[in-house]
Amino acid sequence: MTKLANDTRVFKINPKIDVQNVRFNNRYGFNLAGHLYLPLDFDAESQYAAIVISGPFGAVKEQSSGLYAQTLAERGFVTLAFDQSMTGESSGPVRNVASPDIFVEDFSAAVDFVGMQSFVDRDKIGAIGICGLGSHVLTAASVDVRIKAVATSVMYDMSESMWDGLNHSKTASQREAEKQLLADQRWADAEKGQPAPGLHELPFDDQNHPQQSRVLFPAQLPEDADPVTTEFFNYYRGRAFHPRSVNSTTAWTATSPLSYYNFGLQAHIEAISPRPALIVTGEKAHSRYMAEASYQRLKDPKELVVVPGATHTDLYDQMDLIPFDRFEKFFKENLQ
Template identity: 60%
Template sequence: KEQSSCLYAKDMAKHGYVAVAFDPSMTGESGGTRRNMASPDIFVEDYSAAVDFISNLKFVNPDKVGAIGICGLSGMVLTAVANDTRIKAVATSAMYDMSDSIRNHYQGDYYTPEQREKVKEHLAVMRDKEAKKGQPIPGSHELAVDAQGHVVSHDTMFPDKLPDDANDVVKGFYDYYVGRAYHPRSINSNTLAWDSTTPYGFFNFSLMEHINEISPRPVLLITGEKAHSKYFADAAYAKLKAPKREIVVPGATHTDLYDQMDKIPFADLVQFFDDALK
């Protein structure tokens, strides 16, 4: 909540909205005895829990509640809105569908069936190790398979220094989480990896299966022209029913939409909720 979500919340508050930014369960200052664990089901429920809280404040109109999801929480917010009709409008920015990204990897063409089985075997080993150890073990939440068929996992999110040949996507994440937006409570900033068994939930449960049911409530998708994640927003837009709108920000990368105030189309975002919740 001290990173991109707080910037979006502050801007909405400037325009008269009551805005709450929160850490998902098991991260940051949120509760849960399991730490640094991501769960599609629990993170979806977190949005409905936030609605429980904010809609019962005496100075909030419970019939005018909207929601915003950024990056990996975008898939969760759309899933939540599909079933929680208290949320009357929803917007996403720099969208990721984490269940697709984790199970199928980038653009769905990374794992062969044989590679996916290797990943499942790796997860089974890690789960057994955690059970024997009685405590979590960090590991990559998106697992690579090398040319020799070995699963590659790391117990830290980022190295102290990126290699010279790091690609632009990794550089973008590193510059944001380790650089300009570093916060010690952020799992992506403090270099520790997520719990190594995190992929289980995303292998078991797909997000956004029923987002067509959001209609007739409106949806706004914000993505960047140069965002490597743009295809997620495009796919969601194709699946959604009207009313829907997709904004492609010229020249913007994925992480630009986290905090680059001159590139995030806040005027469009505010106008969207003004129109939807009036």
């Protein structure tokens, strides 16, 4: 472990919290980049509860996950914020490929890493997934029983969203048109020898034709942008811009949706029980219905927190709205 150098975190940094650059491998051989946060008054001879954190989908550890990690380290936990494989500072010869299987594995690899630290109690490891990584962390926890308590913040089911559309809005004909576009893209990628960037959730024009773009968010917000696009734009291109973030600067590989079509995240989340789950969402979050649907499927013990007045991206970085007291209470009670 080395001290954090070239610090590019986009949130207010607490200089009293020791944070270190770390690297670790997942079982597929990808080398993952993380920031390990140590609690105040850290004692290397003690044994701490630990929490691994990733998300949102397309973000990096210098954004929301790092803010969560720092805040929970202030409250006594060892925390690890990490970049998913093929994104940020993590390895991968093909950049910005979204893979549900690999991203789920990355959470377990993060558990491997923290559990190997002499100052972490292996029986006291929890996990948090933010936004789209919330669906991945629930999937990881359903089979990795080393995750003793799991929480999500503004959970977003990436498989459901790509296959079904936001609010189940995608029609069967739209899905067929999208699959044909992706098939054509595969031919183009094969002929060129490299993947093209593109949207992981495709909008449709008035003739029901799927639309493609090489960036998720342009440099300027379109005048006719919808509220959800505006909200994401203001976070990724505005107050939390980071040059390594997929959402801030580029897009996923255009064929990324294919993996999510074939991999149903959250297939067995009922199996998390009897380990506890905390589902946090915003009253005004466009993703709220996804979080509540997951909560309904989970078995006890479980807890749902709906933050009054909060939108989806409010719970990325708005300190007056993120219910850190609830996160702290949940993990302290369940990582005993």
